[in-house]
Amino acid sequence: MTPAAHRRIWRVVAAIPPGRVMSYGQVARCAGLGRVARQVGQALRAAPAALDLPWHRVLRADGSIAFPPGSRAFNQQVRRLRAEGVTVMHGRVTRREAAGRPDLDRLLWGPGG
DNA sequence: ACCGTGACGGTAT
DNA sequence: TATACCGCCACGG
Numbered sequence: 001m002t003p004a005a006h007r008r009i010w011r012v013v014a015a016i017p018p019g020r021v022m023s024y025g026q027v028a029r030c031a032g033l034g035r036v037a038r039q040v041g042q043a044l045r046a047a048p049a050a051l052d053l054p055w056h057r058v059l060r061a062d063g064s065i066a067f068p069p070g071s072r073a074f075n076q077q078v079r080r081l082r083a084e085g086v087t088v089m090h091g092r093v094t095r096r097e098a099a100g101r102p103d104l105d106r107l108l109w110g111p112g113g
Numbered sequence: 114a115c116c117g118t119g120a121c122g123g124t125a126t
Numbered sequence: 127t128a129t130a131c132c133g134c135c136a137c138g139g
Binding site: 023024025028035036037038039040041042043044045055058059060061062065066067073077 | 119122
């Protein structure tokens, strides 16, 4: 990934509103980078802490948290999401939560934002 | 250059 | 619903 690509990814993540989430793949597409979901995780890992990105609002396509359950990062992500009113149980955004809005995609940014 | 690895995703069992 | 598999792509050893 080029530094420019990383910056595009960071910009997309920075724009996710509180209480909303996006999948890695969705972030990649929104950044205009195609199927590079894995690189999104890589870009976030490489992101300067000073950017203070809302990295916790990025989940897997099925709504689950990508970190190992019980890990420091995992717990931190759950805490931050709940603090924004997002229901998380068993390491993932509940299907019930997504049900209020049809499916995970409704929790994500649509192509129009 | 080769190969394993991972903050992933979609399909098939 | 939960696994298993395989495709993907950049990194690091």
